[in-house]
Amino acid sequence: MSAERRLEGEAGSAQERLRDHLSARNLRLTPERLLVLEGVLTREGHFDAEELLEHLRRSNKSVSRATVYRTLDHLAEAGLVKKHHFQEGHALFEHVHGRDHHDHMVCDRCGRVIEFVNDKIEALQEEVCREHDFRELRHVHQIFGICSACQAVEKRAPNASPHHSGHA
Ligand SMILES: [Zn+2]
Numbered sequence: 001m002s003a004e005r006r007l008e009g010e011a012g013s014a015q016e017r018l019r020d021h022l023s024a025r026n027l028r029l030t031p032e033r034l035l036v037l038e039g040v041l042t043r044e045g046h047f048d049a050e051e052l053l054e055h056l057r058r059s060n061k062s063v064s065r066a067t068v069y070r071t072l073d074h075l076a077e078a079g080l081v082k083k084h085h086f087q088e089g090h091a092l093f094e095h096v097h098g099r100d101h102h103d104h105m106v107c108d109r110c111g112r113v114i115e116f117v118n119d120k121i122e123a124l125q126e127e128v129c130r131e132h133d134f135r136e137l138r139h140v141h142q143i144f145g146i147c148s149a150c151q152a153v154e155k156r157a158p159n160a161s162p163h164h165s166g167h168a
């Protein structure tokens, strides 16, 4: 119940932020762009533009592919979503509005993304910045490796060609 109310409040301020961002570029917050924003805010975790498009179409929201892609970029510029390039040539988005900071582990085999926060790592990064008299604005911490599920598959089939890294 309170979560719902919180989402409403967040959605309201996200809408204002997008509207401000667009109007600074002489663009309007059209109903289609609003649908994209709403779709983004209700999605958890990481998704790509095609998944979002499919999700919108399944819920009978008619938004063109071009609008989805362009609006996602506007949302990224407005700081409402983050655009990740975990794998070359493939962008994943996640909404960061009202969410706490976190970092990522990315599986090189299946593309799975695991979110984590470690207070010690966060504190160490601040310490390193202080040592270099560096004023941190933001950081992105990514660890690439092999997730537990993919490790289990490799253990079961130890002769599976390690060079054949299938992009799932
Ligand atoms: Zn971090």
Ligand SMILES: [Zn+2]
Residues within 6 Å of the ligand: 107, 108, 109, 110, 111, 112, 146, 147, 148, 149, 150
């Ligand atoms: Zn994996």
Ligand SMILES: [Zn+2]
Residues within 6 Å of the ligand: 045, 046, 094, 102, 103, 104, 115
């Ligand atoms: Zn994330």
